[in-house]
Amino acid sequence: MTEVLVLGPGCSKCKETYRVVERVIAENHLDVKLSKIEDIAEMMSYNIMTTPAVVVDGTVKIKGHVPTADEVKKALGI
Template sequence: MKIQVLGTGCAKCKSLEKAVREVVAQNNIDAEVTKVEDIMEIMKFNVMTTPALVVDGKVVVKGRVPSNDELKQILTNKIFLI
């Protein structure tokens, strides 16, 4: 699974990246987590409000930081709530 955290470096963006990495580690999820800070790359996903979470090329959360429980549900069940 490829997970991308989109954000320019604000506190919420950092918080989402940290939470995603924690959930991946705690649940032994086989995933590659990357942070995308380049605004031109972020805009390719049609995201105007950060932070955003992209799983396997699909934007699943944008404009907020979901709870760790919600992240676990998204990443383990691939339930995309957007």
């Protein structure tokens, strides 16, 4: 199972990023564990300076903007 994390402090862009990722997962019937990380210390462990960020299996794939559905699909390898 793939693990996807959306990193962000809870701003509107972070919430929208979570919705985009959630929608891609649902529309493609993917076996993915999706979590949201709002803890600053945990976010910093990924060496990101801008949020929102999308982490797939421990690797930062998208950061600094709300991704499109196509960007999320590419990050997930579909």
